[in-house]
Amino acid sequence: MNLLDQIKARAKANPQTIVLPESEDERTIKAAEAIIKEGIAKVTLLGNVDTVKTSAASLGVSLDGIGIVDPATTDKMTEYAEKLAEIRKSKGMTADEAKALLLNPLYFGAMMVKLGEADGMVAGAINTTGDVLRPALQIIKTSPGISTVSSCFVMIMPTAEYGQEGVMIFADCAVNPNPNAEQMAEIAYASAQSAKSIANITEPKVGMLSFSTKGSAKHELVSKVQEATKIAKERYADLVVDGEFQADAAIVAKVGASKAPGSEVAGKCNVLVFPDLQAGNIGYKLVQRLAGAEAIGPVLQGIAKPVNDLSRGCSVEDIVNVTAITVCQAQATK
Template sequence: MALMEEIKAKARANIKTIVLPEGEEIRTIKAAEIIVKEGLANLIMLGDEEKIMSIAKENGVSLEGVKIINPKKSEKLEFYANQLYEIRKNKGMTPEKALETVKDEMYFGTMMVKMKDADGMVSGAIHSTGDLLRPAMQIIKTAPGVSIASSFFIMEVPNPNFGDNGLFIFADCAVNPNPTAEELASIAVASAMNAKNLCGMEPRVAMLSFSTKGSAKHELVDKVIEATRIAKEMAPDLMIDGELQLDAAIVPKVAELKAPGSQVAGKANVLIFPDLQSGNIGYKLVQRLANAEAIGPICQGFAAPVNDLSRGCSVEDIVNVVAITAVQAQ
């Protein structure tokens, strides 16, 4: 994927520090060697150093240049625990519970990002999405002015006539089951910004529905119409249109019939799905039936970048997501 080479070049141009909480996981260990050799990021791996080095040796992997920290033995353990207590004391956190909590690699890594000892975090090879998002939402929280954290996929389809020479952003396909109109608008604006800053695309955002410009009447359509209005108010300089059916959003001939005069219809490259069911189904359909490459889910909206992996991820997937996280941290 040509885009990944561009993203890697951006990562090399301004090196950031990324923490990998799953330091004892073999794919993560193999990816770490590649990341350092390619100069994509400075790496911190969490876990038992002796165990990590033993796995690396058994598999012929060099971790030269990688910093390894055991949270349970870290000199910053008490400091992070105190900070976590201050952040969460109004939610029932006690000093004792905070100390036990930060011994967990996921929470320790999140505290590293919060305290700016790392610029971003990547996890998910052996942890669930919830394991990543829970501490991120509790500790890092959303960026100023952002109402909701969400996710997107970078999708590249073989047919260059669609999207941006075959490139799309799909959102939200992994995090929010049923966003409100306000939340959907926030997801749309955040996705457009990532399309521009991460992928170098001029975003053309389609707010998807089963209706195009009033062709159907339903409260689900009303939500998308309202989300479109709010998104346009939030970012008046962006090209955003809705409500649009998928064919009206990406097929020029259909757009001419259903949404004439639209800046977006027929040439959308950022597709905003109305809920998680449609988004998750949509990206998997395109991935499987169109033989598209799907990178993600990539998180957005947090005050600092944290990203999730599929538990079926490959070594290459980990390398790619670390590079993306490094660029987001810039």
């Protein structure tokens, strides 16, 4: 059973309610049917009920077992608007302004997650990453002890030589262009949690990457990674992390022993934290293309309850897979 099958199996074992706010997109409607048929999650679509039913009928899609909520007509609107106004009172938001904002399905979906009426949200098939993240950050906010939302990719190698049986986490490859030391430390912690909840990595070993290993080079870029490692070790007592490492010192046992003797993770890392977005994005794409690795993601992390962003070029299968990942994240938050 490959990792994606394992993720789906874990999702099926304890399905969570996932809200899909982009019901005007036919891929989303098709995915909702597939998710229900596979038993991966309970699904709520947002949109005009008649329009959703008409679209489903034209696509030959069954809506059996799928909830449909219309933000424009739901009797929850007054309650939601009052609670959103309370959340955003520091910004001067009124209940009327909140009500207008909640007509946007992305905001309504985020409020459902915030109030526990859904366990997670998946969107981005027709919305930008910024549009998906904005309501999540304003309403759901970040996890305790975390102020930085980041992303990770689950990398599945064609051989089991590296990581945990060929599975590794790469972060951050999609969100933060140039994280500072504190943000890097938070990304390290969030990535370790993702390793456990998504990739089934039982003992995350986090390597903080640089072009230097344990002071072999002196530069302000190296100093940032050194400081990030120090913060991560001090702040997260249960986090197994070390650095700064060059990539080979992080993942190759012989090189790790030579360049970083005495480190408990050198040469054994299964979670790699890159120093900036350029390195992370280039790194995962090179491994994907040159090594033939499968890259699952980006998966958002650091949000108090799971919200995941799709590529606007996503397939129906992509939506189903990301929903399964979101279910696993929701299980972990509970």
